[in-house]
Amino acid sequence: MEGSSTVKCCSATAALHAATLFCLAVSAAAASEIILPSTVLNRDATVTATYHMPRATTGAGTLSIHWTDSLGRVVEDSTIPVTLTDESDIHFPLDMRRAVAMKNELSAHLKLDGKDRKDRPDPHDETATIRFVARPPERDWKDYAIIMWQQ
Numbered sequence: 785m786e787g788s789s790t791v792k793c794c795s796a797t798a799a800l801h802a803a804t805l806f807c808l809a810v811s812a813a814a815a816s817e818i819i820l821p822s823t824v825l826n827r828d829a830t831v832t833a834t835y836h837m838p839r840a841t842t843g844a845g846t847l848s849i850h851w852t853d854s855l856g857r858v859v860e861d862s863t864i865p866v867t868l869t870d871e872s873d874i875h876f877p878l879d880m881r882r883a884v885a886m887k888n889e890l891s892a893h894l895k896l897d898g899k900d901r902k903d904r905p906d907p908h909d910e911t912a913t914i915r916f917v918a919r920p921p922e923r924d925w926k927d928y929a930i931i932m933w934q935q
Contacts (some may be wrong), residue, residue, distance in 0.1 A: 818892055818914040820878075827880045827919045835874040835892045841906045843898030849876060853860050853918075854887035866896065885919035890914050 819834040821900045835847060851860040859882050866874055878890070896908040 803842065804907075816894065816908075816909060816910050816912045818890060818912045820890075820914060820916055822920055823915070824873055824917045825880050825883075826881050826921065828880045829881070830877050831915035832833050832875050833878050833892075834910060835876070835894060837872045837894075837908065839900070839906075840868075840872045841871045841896065841900060842871075842907065843896050843906070843908075844868075845894065845896030845898070845908070848851050848893040848895075849892070850892070851878070851888065851890045853883065853885035853889075857883050857884070859888065859923065866894070868896070868898065870901065880918055886917050886919070888918050890916065 805911055815836065816837045819836050825831055844865070846863050847866050848863045849860060850858070852858055860878070862895070864876060874894070876892075891911055891913040893911045894908050898906040898908055900906040
């Protein structure tokens with residue numbers, strides 16, 4: 785008898801853990817995200833970042849972009865107006881030439897009064913964050929070159 789209650793308890797605990805993991809997976813799958821061309825970007829050009837929502841929506845609002853580096857400096861802090869028509873992606877430029885440090889964090893906050901495809905209210909007030917590396921441009925001369933000749 786004691787052994788069977790232990791088995792029931794363990795299987796109930798396992799079921800609870802499985803349900804918790806499933807809920808976390810579903811909520812993570814439904815979250816908005818920022819998509820970059822790569823997690824390592826060169827500092828010599830402008831790249832296009834994408835704020836991706838899990839489902840298409842229609843409406844107007846703002847996307848606030850906040851880019852900081854590992855030294856706590858604000859690289860960019862801007863807000864752009866957004867108008868969507870049955871879309872799930874918002875594209876915005878990042879001028880990588882503004883980066884100074886290697887490690888960077890980009891967050892985007894979307895505030896949107898939207899409607900879904902069935903014309904039901906679908907408001908968005910959410911934030912997505914991504915970390916990336918800004919690789920310095922390669923230069924022929926990093927400082928100066930020393931050449932020694934031997935005979």
